[in-house]
Amino acid sequence: MDIPPLSEVRRLTEKKRDAWWTVLLVDPVATPLVRWTAKWTRVTPNQITWGALFLGLAAAACFARGDWKWLLIGAGLYHLSFILDCMDGKLARLTGKGSEFGGWLDYVFDRVRVLICAVALMGGQYSRTGDVAYVWLALVVVFLDALRYLDALQIFKVRHSMRKKIRARAKASRRAARALMTAEELERDQELEQREREREQDRENDGDEEQGIAFMEDLLRENPTADLDGDPGREGPDTGAGSGEEARPREKKVIDLHVEFKSRFPWYGRFRTFLLRHRVRTHLVSGIEFQMAVFIVGPVLGAIMPVTVAAGALLMVFELAIIYKLLLSTRDFERTLASYPIPEVPETASEAAAPGTPDTASGTAPGIPAQPGGPDGESLPSRDGTAVGGR
Numbered sequence: 001m002d003i004p005p006l007s008e009v010r011r012l013t014e015k016k017r018d019a020w021w022t023v024l025l026v027d028p029v030a031t032p033l034v035r036w037t038a039k040w041t042r043v044t045p046n047q048i049t050w051g052a053l054f055l056g057l058a059a060a061a062c063f064a065r066g067d068w069k070w071l072l073i074g075a076g077l078y079h080l081s082f083i084l085d086c087m088d089g090k091l092a093r094l095t096g097k098g099s100e101f102g103g104w105l106d107y108v109f110d111r112v113r114v115l116i117c118a119v120a121l122m123g124g125q126y127s128r129t130g131d132v133a134y135v136w137l138a139l140v141v142v143f144l145d146a147l148r149y150l151d152a153l154q155i156f157k158v159r160h161s162m163r164k165k166i167r168a169r170a171k172a173s174r175r176a177a178r179a180l181m182t183a184e185e186l187e188r189d190q191e192l193e194q195r196e197r198e199r200e201q202d203r204e205n206d207g208d209e210e211q212g213i214a215f216m217e218d219l220l221r222e223n224p225t226a227d228l229d230g231d232p233g234r235e236g237p238d239t240g241a242g243s244g245e246e247a248r249p250r251e252k253k254v255i256d257l258h259v260e261f262k263s264r265f266p267w268y269g270r271f272r273t274f275l276l277r278h279r280v281r282t283h284l285v286s287g288i289e290f291q292m293a294v295f296i297v298g299p300v301l302g303a304i305m306p307v308t309v310a311a312g313a314l315l316m317v318f319e320l321a322i323i324y325k326l327l328l329s330t331r332d333f334e335r336t337l338a339s340y341p342i343p344e345v346p347e348t349a350s351e352a353a354a355p356g357t358p359d360t361a362s363g364t365a366p367g368i369p370a371q372p373g374g375p376d377g378e379s380l381p382s383r384d385g386t387a388v389g390g391r
């Protein structure tokens with residue numbers, strides 16, 4: 001296949017937002033290597049994933065030796081292992097050879113590498129010093145790594161559930177609103193919806209398009225400054241049929257589930273903008289930075305215990321911040337649901353004509369004109385096809 005120049009490879013493979021360690025210390029090496037690999041070899045993303053695991057195991061073997069010389073070698077091997085770990089996804093995006101199994105393999109091998117390296121690193125220090133604190137530190141490292149990724153998975157599930165409920169409420173509200181439209185209004189609304197579908201048929205999130213909504217999280221993936229560009233949540237007015245202009249499609253309502261968080265921390269927008277200029281995400285101490293502190297910074301500085309403790313504390317601070325942000329997001333979710341009231345559809349004529357409450361003068365339901373009766377007193381259908389004056 002034809003491999004594009006390096007600048008295009010960067011655009012295709014590098015994330016718009018990433019961990020600062022990856023942006024500063026991995027991408028400058030990994031992206032050129034990915035281009036060279038795709039151009040001159042037949043290596044697959046899964047093979048690179050296996051290579052990252054083997055380098056991680058080699059790093060663990062060095063960590064287990066305990067002395068500083070082997071710790072330096074282990075730290076270097078761990079960093080190389082992480083570079084390969086980043087290369088497999090980039091190569092998959094560049095060549096289109098990614099797979100669901102490859103994603104699973106990458107995730108599982110990452111957890112295996114952290115587990116084995118934590119046991120080897122702390123075990124080596126315990127063998128060298130006899131300090132039982134290193135045994136507990138190994139458990140802490142494994143626990144925090146697992147907690148970080150389990151928490152991320154559960155937060156993803158909660159956010160997915162909130163989005164699903166908002167879509168369902170928007171759909172129900174739209175249907176109820178249509179039930180109140182006149183035939184002319186309904187026809188015009190259907191024409192606008194058809195135009196919207198034609199314009200968006202090649203885009204993703206078809207379910208959101210059907211309800212005329214978009215989520216800020218999706219927009220931020222494509223444009224990390226989407227929520228800073230004016231007011232994306234403002235809906236444009238529909239052009240009436242009699243305005244003399246062609247009716248314009250409705251603008252989607254943009255739903256932002258982080259409004260309360262941004263209002264409580266107004267400085268967050270400026271801080272995020274500064275980091276985005278360098279592709280750095282605001283989650284400054286995530287699982288990646290925690291791993292690098294434990295398996296690279298600590299061994300290089302010869303200060304494994306204090307660096308690990310400090311990195312673990314910072315990881316917990318950022319995790320608690322994410323949980324707090326989720327709490328505020330659930331409040332925005334409740335307000336968003338409340339903004340989609342389901343209007344009550346008025347009772348039809350047939351529902352209004354309750355049995356046993358005939359008009360005393362005509363034998364029909366109150367407010368409905370008497371109609372000629374059929375044989376044996378049967379009601380005749382009205383103009384809209386519903387029976388009136390029934391028994």
